[in-house]
Amino acid sequence: MLVASAIAFIAAYALGFRQLLYVAVALAALPLIALAMVRMHRPTLSVTRSFSPHVVEAGSAATVSLLVHNLGASRTMRATCWDEVPWVESGTSALELPVTQPRSPRFSRRSSTARLVYDLRPPRRGIFPIGPFVVQLDDAFGFATMTYRVGVTQDVIVTPEVVVLAETGLSVSAGDGESRLVQRRSSGDDDDSMTREYRTGDAMRRVHWRASARHGDLMVRQEEQRSFPAARLILDTRGIGYEDLSGDERTGEFDSDSFEWAVRMLASVAVHLRRFGFLVTVEESGSPQLEIDISRRHHRLDEEFLAELAELRLTLSSDSAPNLSGSMEKGRGSNGPIVAIVGAPDGQTLEWMISQRRPGDVAVAFLVQAVSAIDSDGRSPGVRESSSLAATTTRLVNAGWLVIPVRSDDDHAAVWEAVVFETGRSRVTD
Known part of the structure; x- marks a missing residue:
């Protein structure tokens, strides 16, 4: 023009x-x-943002409600608006901001407020700032466009994805013999009728009266002797253990697809075991970051644990090495299964892992290999990496561990099925 x-x-x-x-x-x-x-016509607005749910699982959708209030002395123009998000450069999908009346006694509060709703789908875990709210004004002819940012950011907690896992053939040792990792509790189950003689210290609520009448002596349910079996999860949080580590050492922010896979697996296994009655504890190879104790029985504990996993980060080897030396206490096992999720652990981490297993404990190790370390033919790029993985596997197998090599793009449920198969096969062999 x-x-x-x-x-x-x-x-x-x-x-x-x-x-x-x-x-x-x-x-x-x-x-x-x-x-x-x-x-x-620059608008004078205030924005109130709410999430439903407030804690979102990575890959799932949350509903975001925006209440936009006109605080100016004149009515607003029809405009295009959206929220800025850190994982999309252009922000969320554009919405239409309707005309709102000025905030004055002549108009009701409803006429000066616009309510907007959109879906938010975070692709990865973390705590992300949502916003600010962006308003774009265009004139009727399309000659001029101006963009204004309104309000402040608001954090949303994105937890790792929790995958539904199958029951396993893992077992834990108990005073009455061997009991399955996943125990059935439904009434009427044949396993519930398995009984043994009453022993001093057994709770009277565990007495099986029908079996007692039949045997002439007090009998208790054998199943209930392991009502709350224990399990331990080990996660390698040292950056030195992941080959695809990237990031800036000055900011302390590091990324690794292998580590993200490990965190998702940790979340899935922890929730899975807790739902089947296990008392679960988590050990970190690096400096402790998880403060919540998930070995307690609490219905909201899973949510709190997953919220902490949203902030879990890789640590530098120099920061985490002192914690390793202080944790190498042999015999700290839980007399139950141990599941370790690691990348390519160095010698110190490997020895620490092995020291956590007591004789007789069932121990499973997932060794996560980065996809970037595999060429287009699906082969390892070099002999050095292959020999290192083989040496780690041999060391763990010789120490009594079941080793499951995985890739960072493998399906978590399918990988867990491998545990079901391998442990089931070992039980048949025994």
Whole structure:
């Protein structure tokens, strides 16, 4: 429009057509007037944002409700708006902000407020700032566009994805023999009728009266002797243990697809075992970050634990090494199964893992290999990495561990099925 105005202005004098001067002025005035209009109609807004649910699982959707209040003395223009999010450069999908009346006694509060709703789908775990709210004003002719940021950011907690896992054939040792990792508690189950003789210290509520009448002596349910078996989970949080580690050492922010896979597996296994009655404890190879004790029985404990996992980060080896030396206490086992999720552990981490297992404990180790370390043919890029993985596997197997090598793009449920198969096969062999 401005170029056309300049051409018309020159032509008006060159050709002697005064009428072209009016055209030139109109062509120049329209964009300037449009620019002035969008600047003069800058809105004065406040934004209230709420999430449902407030804690979101990675990959799932949350509903975000926005209440936009007009605090200005004039009504707002119809505009396009969206929320800025850290994982999409252009922000969320654009919404239409309707015209709202000014905040004054002449208009009701409803007329000065607009309610907007959109779905938020975070792709990964973490605590992310949502916002600020962005308003884009356009004039009627599309000559001018201005963007305004309104309000402040608000954090949303994104927990790791929890995958539903199958029952396993793992077992734990108990005073009455061997009991399954996943125990059935439904009434009427044949396992519930398995009884033994009453022993001093047994609770009277465990007495099986029908079996007692049949045997002539007090009998108690054998199943209930392991009502709350224990399990331990080990996670390698040292950056040195993951080959695909990337990030800035100055900021302390590191990324690793292998570590993200490990965190999702940790969350899935912890929730899975707790739902089947296990008292679960978590050990970190690096400096402790998880403060919550998930070995307690509490119905909201899973949510709190997953919220802590949203903030779990890799640590530098130099920071985490002292914690390793202080944790190498042999015989700290739980007399139950141990599940370790690691990448490519160094010698110190490996020895620490092995020291956590007591004789007779069932121990499973997932060794996570980065996809970036595998070429297009699915083969390892070098002999050095293969020999290191083989040496780690051999060391763990010789120490009594079941080793499951995985890739960072493997399905968690399918990997857990491998545990079901291998432990089931070992039980048949025994």
